[in-house]
Amino acid sequence: MNDEICVIVAAMNAERTVARAVASALREEAVREVVVVDDASEDATAHEAWGADDGSGRLKVLRAQKNLGPAAARNLAIARSRAPRIAILDADDVILPGRFAALADAAGDWDMSADNMMFVSEEQAEAYTHLAAFATGGIAERMSFARFVAANISQAGRPRGELGFLKPVMRRAFLDRHGLRYDPSLRLGEDFDLYARMLLAGARFRLVAACGYLAIERADSLSARHAAADLAALVEADDRMLAGHLSPDEREVLLQHRTQCAQRWHHRHFLDAKQKSGLVRALYENRDRPRLLLDAGLGVARDKLALLRPARLPGKSDAAGEPRFLIAPSPVP
Known part of the structure; x- marks a missing residue:
């Protein structure tokens, strides 16, 4: 069947x-x-x-x-x-x-x-x-x-x-x-x-x-922390699609997705380098990559702002104990 x-x-x-x-x-x-x-x-x-x-x-x-x-x-x-x-x-x-x-x-x-x-x-x-x-x-x-x-x-x-x-x-x-x-x-x-x-x-x-x-x-979900290499691979996957035949609207939105993935990749790469070699060494090793350093700085700023908000897992139920939905349900008539 x-x-x-x-x-x-x-x-x-x-x-x-x-x-x-x-x-x-x-x-x-x-x-x-x-x-x-x-x-x-x-x-x-x-x-x-x-x-x-x-x-x-x-x-x-x-x-x-x-x-x-x-x-x-x-x-x-x-x-x-x-x-x-x-x-x-x-x-x-x-x-x-x-x-x-x-x-x-x-x-x-x-x-x-x-x-x-x-x-x-x-x-x-x-x-x-x-x-x-x-x-x-x-x-x-x-x-x-x-x-x-x-x-x-x-x-x-x-x-x-x-x-x-x-x-x-x-x-x-x-x-x-x-x-x-x-x-x-x-x-x-x-x-x-x-x-x-x-x-x-x-x-x-x-x-x-x-x-x-x-x-x-x-x-302790395996997806809770993304490695720099995993994010880089996702950017490469977007690049492969961008090399194909896309309409202007399709290309524009996929470029936005790629940009966000690249920002996350650069942020994670810099944090890993900082943890391994220290802040000064990480800055020095990436001195010729201004885009990476800018994305890393923006990522650090987002992390610090996130610390000011209550932590919540993606999709996790709220404090009242109600489940959350991937797509907010519409009212049923």
């Missing part, structure tokens, strides 16, 4: 959460396969993933002998699966009951179909894990490349809500027809990069007015 789905879980050192993620995928009727890639974990990730097996024969657990990173691990799972649609599930997260049924009607002629995401803290996870997928109000929209990239540019004073966090159901035939896979050089922004390249290849991407994905934020 064309609506059958493979759920892919790339997991590293996720023994505490991977069984919950796998179980949430297996309970969905549309799921033909769940493929877990244990990305050279040093804990019992693979064992815990198998512990969630429901005996239906749909679960497969692959073991990488060396760490591949999320992009390459997902590519491995895509290669070892067959279902016509592919959905990504992070090992920390949960598919809400009925998610794929809620997306099914919208998926017919779409190459990518995504819904909203609800973010909660680990402490709140149990209270929301069995909540059924639900309508969020508003209307579905078709995503353009320019709209998608613009929604991945952070703005000061706004909680992070980049649409690169989305977990769409993707049509395997479209990926195969255009030779598209995750870029294995990326360990940051690999989702954004793939979705953007799919849109440039003509993918029909629909954002549905529903929520069926529960993202659980933890303070």
